[in-house]
Amino acid sequence: GENVEQHPSTLSVQEGDSAVIKCTYSDSASNYFPWYKQELGKRPQLIIDIRSNVGEKKDQRIAVTLNKTAKHFSLHITETQPEDSAVYFCAATPGGGATNKLIFGTGTLLAVQP
Amino acid sequence: DSGVTQTPKHLITATGQRVTLRCSPRSGDLSVYWYQQSLDQGLQFLIHYYNGEERAKGNILERFSAQQFPDLHSELNLSSLELGDSALYFCASSPRLGAEVAFFGQGTRLTVV
Numbered sequence: 001g002e003n004v005e006q007h008p009s010t011l012s013v014q015e016g017d018s019a020v021i022k023c024t025y026s027d028s029a030s031n032y033f034p035w036y037k038q039e040l041g042k043r044p045q046l047i048i049d050i051r052s053n054v055g056e057k058k059d060q061r062i063a064v065t066l067n068k069t070a071k072h073f074s075l076h077i078t079e080t081q082p083e084d085s086a087v088y089f090c091a092a093t094p095g096g097g098a099t100n101k102l103i104f105g106t107g108t109l110l111a112v113q114p
Numbered sequence: 115d116s117g118v119t120q121t122p123k124h125l126i127t128a129t130g131q132r133v134t135l136r137c138s139p140r141s142g143d144l145s146v147y148w149y150q151q152s153l154d155q156g157l158q159f160l161i162h163y164y165n166g167e168e169r170a171k172g173n174i175l176e177r178f179s180a181q182q183f184p185d186l187h188s189e190l191n192l193s194s195l196e197l198g199d200s201a202l203y204f205c206a207s208s209p210r211l212g213a214e215v216a217f218f219g220q221g222t223r224l225t226v227v
Contacts, residue, residue: 034215043116043204043218044157089157099170100145100214102206104157 002027004092006105013080014113021088021108024072029095033066033073034102036089044089080112117141118207118219126225132193135222139186139207146188147216148180152201163188164211195226
């Protein structure tokens with residue numbers, strides 16, 4: 001079935017360091033891969049996304065890479081700041097076009113130490 | 115503000131009761147999705163409606179049902195509530211089908227006591 005695995009579950013970095021979160025997906029027809037940031041008790045907020053026809057996308061300090069052959073994608077945050085501390089979720093949309101439902105990974109709690 | 119509105123923000127109810135959660139999608143969005151977030155299960159897809167029609171169902175319990183109305187707002191009905199139904203329930207919307215960005219509402223926190 002459809003499944004998204006996410007690692008690590010927790011990540012602690014020093015301010016200014018880089019953080020990398022990795023996800024793998026099971027459905028080879030998946031074509032859309034968003035990343036959401038969620039602060040405690042708040043709604044998930046989209047921070048970056050990538051579509052299956054693109055290998056890499058960057059937005060300031062955030063980048064996402066996609067390896068369709070290996071069925072994995074990664075989030076890279078450079079020059080981390082304390083306000084980056086939150087739970088990050090990767091997700092994948094199954095292919096076929098019938099639905100845009102999101103299959104989420106289990107989340108990564110990122111703590112940026114000042 | 116994502117433009118997706120959910121009411122109520124908080125709901126406390128007793129076991130065995132029935133509640134209705136409401137979602138108004140962003141203006142012009144035809145798709146509405148419901149997700150459940152509990153501590154031990156993460157973000158779980160429940161159901162997807164597109165322009166009033168059910169498009170996909172996830173691990174939604176038979177005690178739960180949803181619908182999307184002609185004005186595109188959606189309601190999630192939860193009945194015979196159990197303690198384990200306590201969770202954050204999020205609604206999200208997107209414009210069309212395809213690889214579309216989904217924007218989340220602020221959620222309804224349901225506590226079953």
